[in-house]
Amino acid sequence: MKISAVIFTLIGVSSATSWGADCYDEKLDASGLLTANCDAGDGQGTRNATSIDLNKCFGWDGQKIADMPNGNYSESCTDCTLNRLVYRLPIYKKQVWMNCTCGEPAVDAALNTDRTRLDNVYGVLTC
Numbered sequence: 001m002k003i004s005a006v007i008f009t010l011i012g013v014s015s016a017t018s019w020g021a022d023c024y025d026e027k028l029d030a031s032g033l034l035t036a037n038c039d040a041g042d043g044q045g046t047r048n049a050t051s052i053d054l055n056k057c058f059g060w061d062g063q064k065i066a067d068m069p070n071g072n073y074s075e076s077c078t079d080c081t082l083n084r085l086v087y088r089l090p091i092y093k094k095q096v097w098m099n100c101t102c103g104e105p106a107v108d109a110a111l112n113t114d115r116t117r118l119d120n121v122y123g124v125l126t127c
């Protein structure tokens, strides 16, 4: 009983709004358009080609890239790339970071996009 409760808890934590675990082949262009193939959730591994304008999701708050509706981050940030970091401890997880140069004067900035409202909902990216 106890062990299964722990396992369910870990599964719940690791899958919480983590689009990076369900999406593949992600690409980000200079205008902020993210395209990816995301698991449609039909249990058969079907992937849907989906896209979202990340300007609707993120903004530059003067110090960091923030989870911000209609934040228009690309007006302040350039050279943005998506980079997967793999953690093995304490639980295995993949996270997709967005690394950019932002602000005036320009500084390096990074956002863990798996900790934001960006999510895969049955094969459609939303935020």
Ligand SMILES: *[C@@H]1O[C@H](CO)[C@@H](O)[C@H](O)[C@H]1NC(C)=O
Residues within 6 Å of the ligand: 040, 048, 049, 050, 051, 122, 123, 124, 125
């Ligand atoms: C696939 O994604 C597109 C665009 O994001 C969306 O309009 C469409 O409904 C999705 N199709 C399925 C089967 O989820």
Ligand SMILES: *[C@@H]1O[C@H](CO)[C@@H](O)[C@H](O)[C@H]1NC(C)=O
Residues within 6 Å of the ligand: 059, 070, 071, 072
């Ligand atoms: C972002 O751009 C949209 C469209 O140009 C605009 O409606 C919105 O007010 C802008 N948001 C911010 C925070 O500047």
Ligand SMILES: *[C@@H]1O[C@H](CO)[C@@H](O)[C@H](O)[C@H]1NC(C)=O
Residues within 6 Å of the ligand: 083, 085, 097, 098, 099, 110, 111
């Ligand atoms: C992106 O930012 C994260 C967090 O600061 C960092 O660990 C990672 O090395 C960066 N990746 C690249 C390619 O700059």
